[in-house]
Amino acid sequence: DNLEKRELETGQEKTVPGKHYVPCTDIFENDQALVVVMEVQGVDRSDTSINVENNVLSVDGRISHSTYDALSPVYTEYNIGHYSRSFTLSNEIDQEGITARVDDGVLTLVLPKTKDAPPRQIEIS
Numbered sequence: 001d002n003l004e005k006r007e008l009e010t011g012q013e014k015t016v017p018g019k020h021y022v023p024c025t026d027i028f029e030n031d032q033a034l035v036v037v038m039e040v041q042g043v044d045r046s047d048t049s050i051n052v053e054n055n056v057l058s059v060d061g062r063i064s065h066s067t068y069d070a071l072s073p074v075y076t077e078y079n080i081g082h083y084s085r086s087f088t089l090s091n092e093i094d095q096e097g098i099t100a101r102v103d104d105g106v107l108t109l110v111l112p113k114t115k116d117a118p119p120r121q122i123e124i125s
Contacts, residue, residue, distance in 0.1 A: 023061075023083045023107075034093065034111040040083055041105035048102065050109070052095050058086045059107065092116075 028035045040048065043061035051058045061083040089095065089111070097112040 020082045020084050023059075023085055025085060031113075033113055036087070036107075036109040036111065038085065038107040038109070039105060040102065040107045043083060043105075045102050048107065050098075050100050052089070052098065055089045055091075055095075056086055057089055057098070057109070057111070058084075059109075060084050 023038045023040055025036060025038045028037070038059065040059075040061050042063055044064075047062045047064070049058075049060045063082055092113055094112045094114045099110045101108050
């Protein structure tokens with residue numbers, strides 16, 4: 001499989017205040033598309049940004065901290081912060097056909113394959 005599914009490593013630091021987390025992500029493949037499933041709990045749909053630029057798919061989610069300002073934590077396990085994740089896309093992805101939906105804190109992106117990139121079996125010689 002010659003699809004580039006590796007995470008983009010830019011080495012750049014975030015320049016906005018606050019914690020940033022890398023959301024847990026699974027990537028599945030079928031004959032028609034790659035399906036990216038990402039945990040984005042606590043991020044409202046309107047505070048999520050998904051962009052494709054220079055063959056890089058970027059997902060950013062921002063948490064409003066105002067909800068938590070008046071609270072004094074006694075015990076916490078749930079981390080509150082912004083999310084950010086980027087992936088390089090191969091030329092086998094139809095960038096115009098990418099779709100996204102959010103259900104119960106799970107973001108699902110469908111990255112359709114181009115018609116020119118049908119799956120094929122590679123014979124071993």
